[in-house]
Amino acid sequence: MKPSLVTIGPNGHFCSDCAVRESAVCSSLDAVELREFEHLGRRVRLGSGETVFSEEDISTSFYNLLEGVMRLYKLLPDGRRQIVGFALPGDFLGMNVSGRHNFSADAIGAVTVCQFAKTPFGRFIEDRAHLLRRINELAIRELDHARDHMVLLGRRSADEKVAAFLLGWRERSFALKGRSDTVPLPMSRQDIADYLGLTIETVSRTFTKLERHGVIEIIHGGIRLLDPARVEALAAA
Amino acid sequence: MKPSLVTIGPNGHFCSDCAVRESAVCSSLDAVELREFEHLGRRVRLGSGETVFSEEDISTSFYNLLEGVMRLYKLLPDGRRQIVGFALPGDFLGMNVSGRHNFSADAIGAVTVCQFAKTPFGRFIEDRAHLLRRINELAIRELDHARDHMVLLGRRSADEKVAAFLLGWRERSFALKGRSDTVPLPMSRQDIADYLGLTIETVSRTFTKLERHGVIEIIHGGIRLLDPARVEALAAA
DNA sequence: CGCCAAAATTGATCTGGGTCAATCGGCTTT
DNA sequence: AAAGCCGATTGACCCAGATCAATTTTGGCG
Structure with missing residues (x-):
């Protein structure tokens, strides 16, 4: 535009x-x-x-x-x-x-x-x-x-990328909106994919998978971390 | 060490x-x-x-x-x-x-x-x-x-990564040893792989493929660019 | 509300590059 | 020059994530 x-x-x-x-x-x-x-x-x-x-x-x-x-x-x-x-x-x-x-x-x-x-x-x-x-x-x-x-980008799997992204973004959001387990995601799935070196489909599937496993909840305009420790474990490994 | x-x-x-x-x-x-x-x-x-x-x-x-x-x-x-x-x-x-x-x-x-x-x-x-x-x-x-x-790391294929690496390294070498189509590679294949987000096997195979196609020649301690234009085309695409 | 467009999800299939497993080849050591 | 080693190459196979193709959901708007 x-x-x-x-x-x-x-x-x-x-x-x-x-x-x-x-x-x-x-x-x-x-x-x-x-x-x-x-x-x-x-x-x-x-x-x-x-x-x-x-x-x-x-x-x-x-x-x-x-x-x-x-x-x-x-x-x-x-x-x-x-x-x-x-x-x-x-x-x-x-x-x-x-x-x-x-x-x-x-x-x-x-x-x-x-x-x-x-x-x-x-x-x-x-x-x-x-x-x-x-x-x-x-x-x-x-x-x-x-x-x-x-x-x-060079060395992490899709799961790790998505988990690390959620944690990183949560961290940055803290400075603005204060500590919370709800991560606001103002950007599109395509943006997230292009940031993580993935496709939009992989990002979407990974979110869905994490939700099925009870680790996160996909909410309007963001993600709620139901089990932050599991997300951290995913991101670290 | x-x-x-x-x-x-x-x-x-x-x-x-x-x-x-x-x-x-x-x-x-x-x-x-x-x-x-x-x-x-x-x-x-x-x-x-x-x-x-x-x-x-x-x-x-x-x-x-x-x-x-x-x-x-x-x-x-x-x-x-x-x-x-x-x-x-x-x-x-x-x-x-x-x-x-x-x-x-x-x-x-x-x-x-x-x-x-x-x-x-x-x-x-x-x-x-x-x-x-x-x-x-x-x-x-x-x-x-x-x-x-x-x-x-996020958006290029293995071929593009390797080609871009050769050109980038050649560019940096110029400052030291002067302009040349022979690119000295002091680092190991593993180092190159870890720089490009690939495995050592993929780096090796890509070099071999480029050599078979007459684009480069693998020499001791480096690579000679036989067809720099083709390498540039590969890196750009 | 109903309509449309864009975004997101889901499914089926494919493939680039990873993994595993032998060699190969060039150096060093003796 | 034989042996041993380590990096590099090559081959066979596999799989994570891409691609292609529908839906489904969401959001804006008359």
């Missing part, structure tokens, strides 16, 4: 009461810096399925995800897709060395991002090592996750 | 005539800084198969690879292994957020690294934004590669 970016102007909000104030890149800024920072970003809303940026596009902005979920993916020429990650509020997107995006990003459901033009953002960062360190920390965290995911 | 680190003392070398002076993290340092930097690192040699650090170890040092090749990998409890990357001269290892290594690294053949204790290195970096930026750049480059590799 093509983008129809709706700006909310720099006046319609304040960084100081932003939902991700404490978790995003901004967490490294003090109150004074935040004031200046406020003028660099503009809030943008996107509808479900809209694309924020595409692979190979020249990257002109950084994005700070404020609300919603995004899928980050790469496509092969023949249409095969690999989702390289899901972004949640507080995630920082748009870093690259080539000047072009190395993956595409689109909204799963409604999304709000804070968009920063690269040049002023780069200037702001320049003499603020703490912000740079914070960005570096986020990149390294991302790298960690990427390596874990390589293990999953 | 257990490490038997052999130090070459800070006196036995100079950063200024280091092989990776221009490509490693050090490329961001000027002549004056280099003098100080010199005292932070110590050269360490490792024999074939020796482990530099293991996953879950508390990380106390950073490493700058000077000579040789290393495999970086993660193990599952049951022994399955995923190689998350190969390190070449100029690569910088040891960054993490948790204080523990998130993968293991060992030498493929003889290796020389430049080891930096974390604390003094961190102090040196502190007020040098250009070094921090350089490290950030290396992390982002790594992240790029990791995402490409996820696509390979």
Whole structure:
């Protein structure tokens, strides 16, 4: 879907009461810096399925995800897709060395991002090592996750992939909605399949199998973990 | 294999005539800084198969690879292994957020690294934004590669994986030994398999098949690309 | 509510790559 | 040069997960 970016102007909000104030890149800024920072970003809303940026596009902005979920993916020429990650509020997107995006990003459901033009953002960062360190920390965290995911993609069975996915997603959801055994799944089965390197049929069958065995319950918009320990055992083995 | 680190003392070398002076993290340092930097690192040699650090170890040092090749990998409890990357001269290892290594690294053949204790290195970096930026750049480059590799692991066939591996490795070898259609492969078939998410048998069969088709020639210690265009076609599709 | 389209599930069948099991071949050791 | 070893290759067979093909369920909308 093509983008129809709706700006909310720099006046319609304040960084100081932003939902991700404490978790995003901004967490490294003090109150004074935040004031200046406020003028660099503009809030943008996107509808479900809209694309924020595409692979190979020249990257002109950084994005700070404020609300919603995004899928980050790469496509092969023949249409095969690999989702390289899901972004949640507080995630920082748009870093690259080539000047072009190395993956595409689109909204799963409604999304709000804070968009920063690269040049002023780069200037702001320049003499603020703490912000740079914070960005570096986020990149390294991302790298960690990427390596874990390589293990999953290269060496785990379908059952293990699905179980690990449920646990991983539950973990990330905690930060937003608090601890719970109900895992909300805003993305489609196809998205899950493309994230795990499986087909949609295998994902569906695996969920059904786990439900038959009383390990999970498939509910509207998510999965309830009836027996979290069994899920963990499946994911670990 | 257990490490038997052999130090070459800070006196036995100079950063200024280091092989990776221009490509490693050090490329961001000027002549004056280099003098100080010199005292932070110590050269360490490792024999074939020796482990530099293991996953879950508390990380106390950073490493700058000077000579040789290393495999970086993660193990599952049951022994399955995923190689998350190969390190070449100029690569910088040891960054993490948790204080523990998130993968293991060992030498493929003889290796020389430049080891930096974390604390003094961190102090040196502190007020040098250009070094921090350089490290950030290396992390982002790594992240790029990791995402490409996820696509390979999750969505490509065995033939495509092997072809893409040969091209990728050839590309990296260029930086060291110059452009050539002979791809040196210092790692074992098992290493290649664990990098590509395949078995050793499949890697071997794929090589043999490509050779039968006149696309490559299997030579001692590597592969010669007889028909690079065909290899590229295989990798792309 | 009833209609339509998209998403998800389920079933039947197929196959790429894994598993198991011999060799093979190149080095090292003696 | 014979023996032993370890990595690599090859062959025969198998199976997890893909593919193909219907349904079934869900969600949006007049």
